[in-house]
Amino acid sequence: MKKKMRLTKVFKVLATFLFIISFLSLASASASAQGHFEFNFHYGRWSINLLRPIIENMLNDALENHLKKNFLEDIQANHPELAEKAYSQNVRFDSSGDNYGVELRWYPGGENGSFSLGLAVEKTTMKVGLPELSADLELENTINKKIANFSGKASGEFLIKPLSFHLSFRWDIFPSSPVHPLITFGVGASGGSALEQSTLTYNYQGRLKITGEPEESYSGGDTKSLKQLKDEREAEGNNFPLPGFFPFVQLDLGLKVKVSRNFHLWLTGGIWDGFLVRGGLSLRL
DSSP: HHHHHHHHHHHHHHHHHHHHHHHHHHHHSSSSSTTEEEEEEEEEEOOOOGGGHHHHHHHHHHHHHHHHHHHHHHHHHHHHEEEEEEEEEEEEEEEEEEEEEEEEEEEETTTOOOOOEEEEEEEEEEEEEEEEEEEEEEETTTTTTOEEEEEEEEEEEEOOOOEEEEEEEEEETTSSSSEEEEEEEEEOOOOOOOOHOOOEEEEEEEEEEETSSSSSSEEEEEEEEEHHHHHHHHHTTOOOOOOOOOEEEEEEEEEEEEEESSSSEEEEEEEESSHHHHHHHHEEO
16 A cells, blocks of 8 residues: 555655646747757755854853753653752753755757756755753752752754755856856745654653652653644644745755756755755756
8 A cells, every 4th residue: 555655655756846847838839939948857965054143152052041941841740859050051952854856948049048947846855953961960959958960961862854946047147158157046835744744753762860769761752743843732722823835945056067968067055944055967959
């Protein structure tokens, strides 16, 4: 059954892309005779690690009160006499992913035209997370003044793999040159199922040492889709809205190399709901 479901999804994507090609072919019949098509395959690497220092500082501030509160609640459930004395934490952020797709571009100005319009089908994997979050909490017994120390580590990850459709506008600068720059602006979207099927994973562990008492261990973790989290929250009477689509914004700069009249290579880098560097192979039709 699973194989049939995967094949059905592939056929839907192929059918959609064939429709796009047919539509552009029909459009070109009524356009200028010098109009030119270009078909390309591409692959790239995605991340937002260029913003890592800023994100880590923001997360460190945003998570401090929340994490400390959770740690204290777990500890005080067993030891209500313990109160916070000092707290410190360290947050490390990381992100990774890739992108691949196929695209059909139309150059209305012909072989050496500058402007082109593109339609693409893209598959992007986007993973953002906290591979390491460490915290140290010092507590004091309000009755006998004994000192306790809690050391904890946690990690979490959000993973989404949208299949999306894109419209882009490109300008080749000095297009007749064998090597020339290009700039692309585009928008795209994936269906709401991409968000529902995305997953959130977390786990934590910690040790509590109280002077003169045996060490205690704390641990936990889980993996859930946003759809599961939404259903759970709504079953509790809480609102958990999810948008009906997942948007993309594209803005990148690059270089194109004409290996031959019908065979081109290109490399671009820029914004793709984060930062994306990718290369491609283009065939002039």
